[in-house]
Amino acid sequence: MTVLVSVWGAAPGIGKSTLCAGLSRSLVGAGLRVDHFREEEILTRPQFGAVAEEFGATGAVGLETLVAATERFVASVPAHGDDVVVADALVPFVPTLLAMGHGEETIATFMADLTRVPAPVRPVVVLLDGDAGVALSRAGEREGPEWLDRYVGKLTAYEVTPPVSDLASAVTYLRREHAVTLGSVRGHGWGLVVVERADELTPGEVLEAVGRGLEPWLP
Numbered sequence: 001m002t003v004l005v006s007v008w009g010a011a012p013g014i015g016k017s018t019l020c021a022g023l024s025r026s027l028v029g030a031g032l033r034v035d036h037f038r039e040e041e042i043l044t045r046p047q048f049g050a051v052a053e054e055f056g057a058t059g060a061v062g063l064e065t066l067v068a069a070t071e072r073f074v075a076s077v078p079a080h081g082d083d084v085v086v087a088d089a090l091v092p093f094v095p096t097l098l099a100m101g102h103g104e105e106t107i108a109t110f111m112a113d114l115t116r117v118p119a120p121v122r123p124v125v126v127l128l129d130g131d132a133g134v135a136l137s138r139a140g141e142r143e144g145p146e147w148l149d150r151y152v153g154k155l156t157a158y159e160v161t162p163p164v165s166d167l168a169s170a171v172t173y174l175r176r177e178h179a180v181t182l183g184s185v186r187g188h189g190w191g192l193v194v195v196e197r198a199d200e201l202t203p204g205e206v207l208e209a210v211g212r213g214l215e216p217w218l219p
Contacts, residue, residue: 011132013139037087047072094181124191130199132174
């Protein structure tokens with residue numbers, strides 16, 4: 001059974017994309033066949049075509065569309081013969097659902113539907129925990145000061161709960177987003193690896209911690 005490793009973080013800048021790239025290289029080096037599913041590919045992979053089309057037309061995606069696209073994706077996995085799929089911010093879509101205004105009760109129902117998808121994959125979520133404020137500052141340093149303004153503006157436009165109006169309230173919201181994601185994964189029996197204080201670790205240390213955490217699930 002293919003292992004689907006879905007990587008999420010406490011905030012942009014925490015290092016999830018760096019981890020996905022490093023983990024993919026490490027697993028290939030160990031002799032495994034790996035599909036590195038980058039974050040932006042949810043709009044380009046054919047199985048998620050309906051998601052891209054619906055999002056482009058309305059700026060939102062229906063829950064049934066997400067479930068159906070996920071089912072198409074996992075059904076396609078055996079044909080590729082991969083041992084591991086390393087996905088950057090794919091399932092379980094909790095931050096996306098929060099951004100679209102869904103509450104925790106709806107998210108719990110969605111998670112139950114997603115968990116029932118007949119899947120030739122074993123899902124394991126990796127959560128990089130840490131200080132969201134520190135992570136956002138790093139992202140701003142990397143992407144430029146305008147990036148932080150755009151990010152806060154995006155959260156403000158989504159009308160998330162609690163509402164976002166500045167950097168401090170964005171950090172508060174991201175803490176809720178992280179907590180709901182963590183609770184959703186734990187509540188539905190998915191594999192879970194949490195790296196505490198990831199913002200205080202080097203990329204190599206994060207990769208090593210995740211590698212140890214994944215050992216029970218990897219081929």
